[in-house]
Amino acid sequence: MTKRRSPWLLAVTALVYIFLYAPIIVLIVFAFNSSRTNVVFEGVVNQGDCGPFYWFCQLGRNRELVAAARNTLVVAATSTVASTVIGTMAALALQRYKFPGKAYSEISLYIPIVIPEIVMGVGLLVLYSALFGFINTTFGLNGDNRLSLGLGTVILSHIAFSVPFVALVVRARLQGFDKAVEEAAMDLYANEWTTFWRVTLPIIFPGVMSGALLAFTLSLDDFITTFFTTGPGGTTLPIYVYGLLRRVTTPELNALATIWIVIVFVVLMLSQLAGRRSEAH
Amino acid sequence: MPEFAVELRNVSKRFPGPSGEIVTAVNNVTMQIKDGEFFSMLGPSGCGKTTSLRMIAGFELPTAGEIYIHDRPMGHTPPYKRPVNTVFQNYALFPHMTIGQNVGFGLEMKGVEPKEIQRRSSEALEMVRLAGYEKRMARQLSGGQQQRVALARALVNHPEVLLLDEPLGALDLKLRKEMQLELKRLQREVGITFVFVTHDQEEALTMSDRVAVMSAGNVLQMGAASEIYEKPNCRFVADFIGETNFLEGAVKAQTGRDVDVELAGGLLCRATADEGSQVVSGQKVTVTMRPEKLGLRPWQGADNVYDGRVEEVVYIGTDTHYTVVLAGDQRLRVREQNDDPLSRPLAAIGDAVKVYCDEVSARVLTE
Structure with missing residues (x-):
């Protein structure tokens, strides 16, 4: 017997989808608008060498924006690598060892996930200011040598909020991990290092990979923490876009957002695929 | 070659x-585990048998004492530097590798060249009757097959000692019996010392040259399977291995190893004490008698004959079990083979019977 679905249910589902995706679709459509003010859609732009992709090409000519995009990628890449390494190690340690204060460190590791991001941002800002102030005065640093907010602090902050997510994802993967396979490897003449690379990591790799992809997307679109901890030379795309919005919105912005959506979408799909593979094992 | 493959000297783990x-x-x-023997550590869970095995493998370090493998003290030697290999309880095959890669892993770590690895791996797989399985993944194999892969993965390295941690525990009964014989055959073929951990006394008796019975961290008795069964040195061993009767009593007289025990209810029992065991008159002891050594049918020169009444008769196919109540409300379980063509019972419930027992079959236990 096939179940008849209620038309109401279908209507509600359709509404939810429209509500979720209409803004995104509108945003993408307006990236091809011929009107510069971008209030009303006045037809598909067809200008210069790029035709309908005029605004996308304009983006490439915007130096500030290219710099912000580069910063974003640098921050995302470095913080992903660092937080994946640290988060995986934390997950392994929590899974494996008993040590005093373990329960506390476990909870404290997940605190950044639950506390409001603005608290995290302000906290980091206060920490950096105090720390840098102290170091600068103690070592008499001045001029260009002075430690100050910038790309470096943004990267550190991103690592800080990504580690718990990576640790959480990797730990989930470790739940079903049979410690005996590591012992088996050691029994078969592999030392601790070789055992990790040849046995442990390959088995938990899908988990590590989805943790890394999660960290990457988190870093890519982070605004709040970045806003508080950035400084000269540390402007990322979200910060740059925020700055643009306060002035005027042009289809350039929509083009930028479109590219962004495509990137995030691809990364998320990869993360999903990695997750599937991990379940299949 | 040293006499002992593995030696534990005053080893403790806390x-x-x-x-x-x-x-x-x-x-x-x-x-002391002799070179080339099939040695079992037998005991209930928590008796320390697995911990002992893990200490030999190097996964745990002794708190006190020393472990020697072929006379070499192991000290803090890590597992990957010990000349032993282990077959794990749940096989612990590498899930991300093929069967061939699993079996070849140890050789690869030793730096054997790929061609040689391939040759020896397929040889090892052949030995466990899994020739041609190299390309499969572990999860595509049945439990019994995985077990054999685990064996091949360990044996391919020609270890000085093979450690087996309840390797048959996860298999069903029939497969288990098959694997017991298979393991025994393999051990004979390769001539490697096997140290086998199990809680199944039948399994230990079937397979082992010698058995160590353990309880609560102590070795209670060590010896050939038959010795452990026929001459248990304490109540725990007698009870744990097979089925037995216990009768309480006190020593009345003693000449050499012949002991006269006065049982509760005033019955007398001619029993045998262990070599070297000290029994004195008046000492409280337990006498153990295996049900199959007792008989309801008389034979010439039986040392002990007791009058009793049949309380229960249980037919189990090859044998029939009779529970006989003696004077003083003591019970004896007697096992008689059903060798009568029609398997007619020797007695029915309520019948008055005589139970016969030889002196050598009644063993005096002091603890």
Whole structure:
């Protein structure tokens, strides 16, 4: 017997989808608008060498924006690598060892996930200011040598909020991990290092990979923490876009957002695929 | 070649328990495992057998004492530097590798060249009757097959000692029996010392040259399977291995190893004491008699004959079990083979019978 679905249910589902995706679709459509003010859609732009992709090409000519995009990628890449390494190690340690204060460190590791991001941002800002102030005065640093907010602090902050997510994802993967396979490897003449690379990591790799992809997307679109901890030379795309919005919105912005959506979408799909593979094992 | 493949000298293992107390898993154990023998550590769960095995493998370090493998003290030698290999309880095959890669792993780590690895791996797989399985993944194999892969993965390295941690525990009964014989055959073929851990007494008796019976971290008795069964040295061993009767009593007289025991209810029993065991008159002892050594049918020169009444008769196919109540309300289980063509019972419930027992079959236990 096939179940008849209620038309109401279908209507509600359709509404939810429209509500979720209409803004995104509108945003993408307006990236091809011929009107510069971008209030009303006045037809598909067809200008210069790029035709309908005029605004996308304009983006490439915007130096500030290219710099912000580069910063974003640098921050995302470095913080992903660092937080994946640290988060995986934390997950392994929590899974494996008993040590005093373990329960506390476990909870404290997940605190950044639950506390409001603005608290995290302000906290980091206060920490950096105090720390840098102290170091600068103690070592008499001045001029260009002075430690100050910038790309470096943004990267550190991103690592800080990504580690718990990576640790959480990797730990989930470790739940079903049979410690005996590591012992088996050691029994078969592999030392601790070789055992990790040849046995442990390959088995938990899908988990590590989805943790890394999660960290990457988190870093890519982070605004709040970045806003508080950035400084000269540390402007990322979200910060740059925020700055643009306060002035005027042009289809350039929509083009930028479109590219962004495509990137995030691809990364998320990869993360999903990695997750599937991990379940299949 | 040294006489002993593995030697434990005064080995203890203690670790903190869940609520901070110190748990002694292995208590001052000394044992010698001869080169080339099939040796079993037998005992209930928590008796320290697995911990002992893990200490030989190097996964745990002894709190006190020393372990020698072919006369070399192991000290803090890590597992990957010990000349032993282990077959794990749940096989612990590498899930991300093929069967061929699994079996070849040890050789690869030793730096054997790929061609040689391939040759020896397929040889090892052949030995466990899994020739041609190299390309499969572990999860595509049945439990019994995985077990055999685990064996091949260990044996391919020609270890000085093969350690087996309840390797048959996860298999169903029929497969288990098959694997017991298979293991025994393999051990004969390769001539490697096998140290086998099990809680199944039948399994231990079937397979082993010698058995160590363990309880609460101590080795209670060590010896050939028949010795452990026929001449248990304490109540625990007698009870744990096979089925037996216990009768309480006190020593009345003693000449050499012949002991006269006065049982409860005033019955007398001519029994045998262990070589070297000290029994004095008046001492409280337990006499153990295996049900199959007792008989309801008389034979010439039986040393002990008791009058009793049949309380229960249980037919189990090859044998029939009779429970006989003696004077003083003591019970004896008697096992008689159903060799009568029609399997007619020797007695029915309520019948008055005589139970016969030889002196050598009645063993005096002092603890």
